[in-house]
Amino acid sequence: MSAETVTIDKTRCDGCWACVRSCPSEALQSRIQGAVAEIAWTAGRCLFCRRCEAVCPRGAVQPGEPVRLEHIALEPEVLVRLPSCACPRCGRRFGAGPQRSGPEAVGKAREDGRLLLCPLCRQREAFQGELAGRGEGSRC
Amino acid sequence: MADRVKVKVVNLGSCNGCELEILDALHLDPDLLLCREGDRPDVVLLTGVLTMTNLARAERERIPGDVPLVRVGSCAISQGLFLPPDGALDRVPSLCGKAPAVCGCPPVSNAIAEAVNVAVDKERPCVSA
Amino acid sequence: MSPREVTLQFEVPEVYRLHLRTGMDGTIREARVEGELASREVGRLVASRYRDPHKALYVVERVCGACSQAHTLAFSCAVERVLGVSVPMRAQAIRTVTAELERIQSHLLTLSETAALAGARGLEQELWRTWQKVTAVLAAVTGSRVHYGINCIGGVVHDLPPEALRAASGALADLGRSLGDLDGVFEREAGSRLRGLGVWKAAGRDLPGTGPNQRASGSPRDVRAERPYLLYADLPLMIPIRTEGDVLARTSVRLEELHISHRMVKDLLSALPEGEVRIADLGGPRPGSASMSVEAPRGEDRHDVVLSADGEVDALAIRVPTEDSLLGVSEALIGVHEEDARLVVASFDLCLSCFGGT
Numbered sequence: 001m002s003a004e005t006v007t008i009d010k011t012r013c014d015g016c017w018a019c020v021r022s023c024p025s026e027a028l029q030s031r032i033q034g035a036v037a038e039i040a041w042t043a044g045r046c047l048f049c050r051r052c053e054a055v056c057p058r059g060a061v062q063p064g065e066p067v068r069l070e071h072i073a074l075e076p077e078v079l080v081r082l083p084s085c086a087c088p089r090c091g092r093r094f095g096a097g098p099q100r101s102g103p104e105a106v107g108k109a110r111e112d113g114r115l116l117l118c119p120l121c122r123q124r125e126a127f128q129g130e131l132a133g134r135g136e137g138s139r140c
Numbered sequence: 141m142a143d144r145v146k147v148k149v150v151n152l153g154s155c156n157g158c159e160l161e162i163l164d165a166l167h168l169d170p171d172l173l174l175c176r177e178g179d180r181p182d183v184v185l186l187t188g189v190l191t192m193t194n195l196a197r198a199e200r201e202r203i204p205g206d207v208p209l210v211r212v213g214s215c216a217i218s219q220g221l222f223l224p225p226d227g228a229l230d231r232v233p234s235l236c237g238k239a240p241a242v243c244g245c246p247p248v249s250n251a252i253a254e255a256v257n258v259a260v261d262k263e264r265p266c267v268s269a
Numbered sequence: 270m271s272p273r274e275v276t277l278q279f280e281v282p283e284v285y286r287l288h289l290r291t292g293m294d295g296t297i298r299e300a301r302v303e304g305e306l307a308s309r310e311v312g313r314l315v316a317s318r319y320r321d322p323h324k325a326l327y328v329v330e331r332v333c334g335a336c337s338q339a340h341t342l343a344f345s346c347a348v349e350r351v352l353g354v355s356v357p358m359r360a361q362a363i364r365t366v367t368a369e370l371e372r373i374q375s376h377l378l379t380l381s382e383t384a385a386l387a388g389a390r391g392l393e394q395e396l397w398r399t400w401q402k403v404t405a406v407l408a409a410v411t412g413s414r415v416h417y418g419i420n421c422i423g424g425v426v427h428d429l430p431p432e433a434l435r436a437a438s439g440a441l442a443d444l445g446r447s448l449g450d451l452d453g454v455f456e457r458e459a460g461s462r463l464r465g466l467g468v469w470k471a472a473g474r475d476l477p478g479t480g481p482n483q484r485a486s487g488s489p490r491d492v493r494a495e496r497p498y499l500l501y502a503d504l505p506l507m508i509p510i511r512t513e514g515d516v517l518a519r520t521s522v523r524l525e526e527l528h529i530s531h532r533m534v535k536d537l538l539s540a541l542p543e544g545e546v547r548i549a550d551l552g553g554p555r556p557g558s559a560s561m562s563v564e565a566p567r568g569e570d571r572h573d574v575v576l577s578a579d580g581e582v583d584a585l586a587i588r589v590p591t592e593d594s595l596l597g598v599s600e601a602l603i604g605v606h607e608e609d610a611r612l613v614v615a616s617f618d619l620c621l622s623c624f625g626g627t
Contacts, residue, residue, distance in 0.1 A: 152284075222331075
C-alpha cells in the first residue's frame with residue numbers, strides 16, 4: 001500500500017488531458033513547448049488518490065513503482081510527450097495522439113468533429129450539449 | 141544497544157492523517173519515540189499546510205535550530221490540495237526546500253520510519269541560521 | 270504552587286493550545302482550548318476552487334484524517350439529495366461498513382492516547398495493535414489505510430469482489446479477537462485514576478450535539494437513531510449510555526461502541542445486497558440546496574450544500590461536533606489538577622482538525 005508513481009503509456013494516450021483536469025491537487029500538469037505537448041507529474045503535490053487512473057478513457061494512466069525517498073519531491077517529471085497541433089476553433093496548441101493527428105482522425109472527424117478540438121473546446125462543446133438537453137451525461 | 145531516536149512533530153495545521161501514520165511509525169520502529177516536553181529532539185517531522193505564515197510562527201516557537209527536518213505528506217511539501225488560488229507556492233525558506241520529503245497523502249508508516257532513520261544517519265542540520 | 274496562567278501546546282495526535290488559569294494548589298479555575306491552529310476553511314475553498322462536486326470530495330475528505338468517511342458521506346448524500354437520486358443498496362452497505370470501521374478506528378486512536386496519558390503503557394500498545402488491525406480491514410475494503418476515497422456522488426467508486434471480501438472478513442475476525450480482550454480493561458488498569466475525573470453532565474440540559482461524550486453523561490443522542498440514514502433503520506442499533514460523565518465513562522462508552530460497530534460490519538459483510546455500486550447516470554445538473562447529518566465518530570457532522578444551475582457547488586457549510594465537545598472540556602476541566610488536564614482533554618476526543626477544516 002505504498003505511494004506509487006504515476007505513469008502514462010504513450011501508445012494509449014491521446015492527449016485528451018482528462019487526467020490533468022481531474023487532478024485535485026494539480027500534481028499533473030500539461031504544458032506546450034512549441035511543437036511538443038507534455039504531461040508532467042510532481043510527486044510532492046500528488047495525493048496518490050489514483051483519480052487520474054480512473055478517469056483516463058484509454059487506460060493509459062497506470063501506477064508505477066513505489067515512490068522512493070530520493071524522488072525529488074517538487075521537480076515535475078515528464079510522463080509523456082506528444083506532437084502538438086492547433087485547435088481549429090480557438091487556435092491554441094495542444095497535445096494530439098495519433099487518434100487526433102493521424103490519418104484515422106480525418107475519418108473520425110467526419111463522424112464527430114469534436115475529436116479535432118483542443119480539450120477545452122471539446123469540454124465546452126460537451127457541456128453546452130448538456131445544457132441544451134442533449135443528455136450527454138458527464139463522467140465522474 | 142542503539143540510542144533511541146527522539147522525534148518531535150511540528151504540526152503546522154494538518155488534517156491529522158499524517159499524524160496517524162506517524163504514530164504508527166513510532167509503534168512499528170521500537171527505536172523511535174516521541175520526544176518529551178523539554179527534551180532536545182533528534183529529528184523534527186513537519187506536517188500540515190506549509191505557508192510562510194505557518195512556518196514563521198512555527199520557527200519562532202517550535203522548530204529548534206540545527207536539528208534534521210523531515211517534511212511528511214503533500215501538505216508539508218507543496219501544500220497538497222490546499223495550495224493558494226493563484227497556484228503559486230509561498231516562497232518558503234530554502235531550509236524546507238532541502239529537507240527530505242516523504243510523499244503521500246498520507247504516506248504510509250514504514251516510509252515515514254525509513255525517512256526518519258535516513259535523516260538521523262545523515263546528521264545533516266537542515267535549518268539554516 | 271502559586272496561582273498562575275499557563276499555556277501548553279500539543280502537536281500529536283492533533284495541534285492545539287491549552288490556556289489554563291490555576292489556583293495556589295495547581296487546580297484549574299478556568300480553561301480554554303485554542304483549537305484554530307489547523308484552520309484550512311474547506312467550505313470556502315470548495316465554493317471558490319473546487320466547485321465540481323466530484324473534485325470537491327477530495328478536499329472534503331481532507332477536513333479530517335480520522336473521520337474522512339463521515340465527511341465525504343455527508344457531502345455525497347447532500348449532493349445526491351439535490352440531484353434527487355437514490356444510491357443502490359449494495360453501495361449503501363459498503364458505505365455503512367466503511368463508516369462503522371472508521372468509528373472503530375477513531376475510537377481506538379482516542380483510547381490509545383487516553384491509555385498513554387493515564388500511564389498505562391501496556392494498554393496503549395495493545396490498543397494500537399488493535400488500531401493496526403482495523404486499519405487492515407479498512408485497507409481490504411477500500412484500498413487505503415487513511416483517506417479511503419471510497420465515496421463518490423451516486424455510490425462508491427469500486428465494488429468488493431469475492432477475494433477482497435474474503436480478505437476483509439478474515440481481517441475483521443482477527444480484529445474481533447483483539448476486541449474481545451478489551452472488555453472492562455480501562456476499569457482494571459486505570460480505574461482509580463479515571464473514575465470521578467473530569468466530570469461533565471449533559472443530561473437534561475438540552476444541549477446541541479450528539480456523540481460519545483454526551484452518551485457518557487446521560488444524554489442518549491445519536492443521529493443514526495434519530496434520523497436514520499444508510500442502512501441504520503434496518504440494523505439493530507445499540508447505543509451504550511453512561512451517566513457518570515467522567516473520563517472512565519467517556520472511555521467505557523467508546524469501548525462498548527467498538528463491539529457494536531464490529532458486530533454491524535460482520536453482519537453487513539456476511540449479507541451484502543446484490544446489484545450495482547454506483548448510479549450510472551446522475552442526470553443533468555440541477556440547482557438546489559440540501560443538508561445531510563451523519564453520526565461521525567465524535568458526534569453529529571452536518572453538511573449544507575448549495576448547487577448552482579451548472580451543477581457546481583455555490584456554498585458548503587460544515588458543522589462539526591467539536592464545538593459541543595469544546596463546551597464540555599471547558600466545564601470538565603474546572604477543579605481538575607493541572608497534571609491531569611491533558612488526560613481529560615484527550616478523553617473528549619475533540620477533533621480539532623475537523624474544527625479547523627471547516
